[in-house]
Amino acid sequence: EVQLLESGEGLVQPGGSLRLSCAASGLTFSSYAMSWVRQAPGKGLEWVASISDSGGRTNFADSVKGRSTISRDNPKNILYLKMNNLRVGDTAIYFCAKCRHPGYCYYMDVWGEGTTVTVSS
Amino acid sequence: DIQMTQSPSSLSASVGDRVTISCRASQKISSYLNWYQQKPGKAPKLLISAASTLQSGVPSRFSGSGSGTDFTLTITSLQREDFATYYCQQGYNTPLTFGQGTKVEIK
Numbered sequence A: 001e002v003q004l005l006e007s008g009e010g011l012v013q014p015g016g017s018l019r020l021s022c023a024a025s026g027l028t029f030s031s032y033a034m035s036w037v038r039q040a041p042g043k044g045l046e047w048v049a050s051i052s053d054s055g056g057r058t059n060f061a062d063s064v065k066g067r068s069t070i071s072r073d074n075p076k077n078i079l080y081l082k083m084n085n086l087r088v089g090d091t092a093i094y095f096c097a098k099c100r101h102p103g104y105c106y107y108m109d110v111w112g113e114g115t116t117v118t119v120s121s
Numbered sequence B: 001d002i003q004m005t006q007s008p009s010s011l012s013a014s015v016g017d018r019v020t021i022s023c024r025a026s027q028k029i030s031s032y033l034n035w036y037q038q039k040p041g042k043a044p045k046l047l048i049s050a051a052s053t054l055q056s057g058v059p060s061r062f063s064g065s066g067s068g069t070d071f072t073l074t075i076t077s078l079q080r081e082d083f084a085t086y087y088c089q090q091g092y093n094t095p096l097t098f099g100q101g102t103k104v105e106i107k
Helices: none
Strands: A002-008 A017-024 A032-038 A046-051 A058-060 A067-071 A078-083 A090-097 A108-111 A116-121 B004-008 B010-013 B020-023 B035-038 B045-049 B062-067 B070-075 B085-090 B102-106
Touching: A002 A090, A017 A032, A017 A090, A017 A116, A032 A078, A032 A108, A046 A078, A046 A090, A046 B085, A058 A078, A108 B035, A108 B045, B004 B085, B010 B020, B020 B035, B020 B085, B020 B102, B035 B062, B045 B062, B070 B085
Parallel strands: B010 B102
Antiparallel strands: A002 A017, A017 A078, A032 A046, A032 A090, A046 A058, A067 A078, A090 A108, A090 A116, B004 B020, B020 B070, B035 B045, B035 B085, B062 B070, B085 B102
16 A cells, blocks of 8 residues: 655744655655645645656746755655745645656656644744 | 636535536636545545546446537446545646536435
């Protein structure tokens, strides 16, 4: 069974940084693209970033572009999201999600339970 | 960016009802349209990919159709466990975008 488990800082001050991790198990991690998707309180789903199977291709939402990095450690089966200059609007549940294909994320077929990030002073 | 618009935003239905949710893309996306179900406090679950491909383990009462700009998710006989919020998502290009969601509530 594929499992994704997110972890990271829960409360961050505006202007601060965070690094989220997603530990994957039950799959050949290096064979799939991966994504981060977030959901602000009471709101809908917002795609944040994706990374290809090798890590050579990344894409970001405009809302986080320029202040975020997505990376992966394939030997350790871990996906990361680093965000800088955090804003109150970044407050959300962050989901790690496995994409069905290797090079590009057309859709997400397995999701983690999510980790809550609150940006507040 | 491709805008995804779902209708209705919410609906009330009874167990056994046929439910239809629409999703419209702001430009043609071929069949790169996916549907997710999300229950309160839970992660989204992929129901349908590529407009009409039912995922393994998803009940056959769920179906998807459409191509180009107009898509539909149909639940033929609503069950109690189907009360949830449904999202469409386009995978045609980045940024990947979701519809605003359709909340299916019990009448």
